[in-house]
Amino acid sequence: MKIKCIAVDDEPLALELVSKFIRQTSFLELSATFDNGIEALGYLNQNEIQLIFLDIQMPDLSGMELARILDGKQGDNKPKIIFTTAYNQFAIEGYKVDALDYLLKPFSYEEFLKSATKAYQFYEAKSKETSNNQGQQFSEYIFLKVEYQLVKIMLKDIKFVEAYKDYIKVHLVDRTSPLLSLTSLKNMEEMLPSDRFMRVHRSFIIGLDHIDSVVRNTVHIGNTVITVSENYKDGFLDFLNKWIA
Template identity: 70%
Template sequence: MKIKCIAVDDEPLALSLLTKFIKQTSFLDLIGEFSNGIEALGFVNQNEVQLIFMDIQMPDLSGMELARILDGKKNSDKTRIIFCTAYHQFAIEGYKVEALDYLLKPYSYEDFLAAATKAYQYFEKVKQNSEIQPRKESEAQPEYIFLKVEYQLVKVMLKDITHVEAYKDYVKVHLKSKPNPLLSLTSMKNMEELLPSDKYMRVHRSHIIALDHIDSIAKNTVIIGNHQISVGDNYKEPFLEFLSRWIS
């Protein structure tokens, strides 16, 4: 990953040293250098700039003023600043505008690299978070399923399903919102795969229950509404594990 950055300093020698350090740092990509804040602001408004290495005391528009403008634009998460200045008294003010770091002149390449590495770690974390978020959204559980009922596909909200019961070559899907179950031409195995495992549990070869809809439990029987559902011997172990969490 390369970080797109610019250098801003009104002192030619300081700007030359700053651009030299940026160019010899492999993970930095220098896309602009400016001797005043106004030109730098115009460039940032027109281009994608991730990081600004910038002096504070400059004519017309100081580095601190530029930082406040960028902060006011609510793009501080996209464009971050490392201040480079000879005046240590600006340090506290620099942190108020959430500067990533503060280089005190004269600084060595070692000092510069430490600040640049801090920026790299910051943008690497931002990148990782942006990659994780869409993945979480894509993995979000569906809110409904479609079941084949007679000659049509019926949309059924998951939160409405209280339990599923095997019935010959069909399954009965019991719903909280309807007095009569839906009769669907599918298998219990298929239903087990369709329903989220953290919300539904198979407790018998003929029954899958919605954990959120359990009203009470008596010995090896689960009560959901007016229905009493037995827990089969082959399903007792995972059910007892769930029950231990439920009780605690």
């Protein structure tokens, strides 16, 4: 499996080094290089790329701004991002846009390969899901970034997902404390099949199989009571009518 990638950095030497590292990594395929974010964005709008090695501090359009633009796009074909920067204060911001990893300059090929391997493992798992399901849109599990590792979570075990500041809390069956992941509820919603999970509030996604009861505009899952907000009421009522039928 080859991962199609691009490198973006306004420093010529840094761009040359990343390009060299990509070329000597057997499972990476360098499609293009760019010294600014604007040209990279134009290329990404016209070409399907799986991985971006992206500098943060760039004029006109910074790497973080480019990442936010890409993070706002819908669908499963958004490229993953590995940030390359000399400034460690951007680490938290990197995880907010669901970056796969963060390389602090100057970095060695060993460090580069470790990050690239994360991308390979991600796409390998995604490829296996596709082949195993043979046309089904979703697998029976997802991988979620928890601290610095990817954790496999079975869909049937997810009771509900809760927004918590810059994180999400994933509440699971047979687990007293939720898993905490630095991602958005929007990203989580895109990962979950809509026939089994539903957004009922700006801060909550519920597992439909785990609903114990519905009282007026509230959903009861175990000891947790979740309010169905006005913006999501119509969709929930449609589901409820089918459920009752």
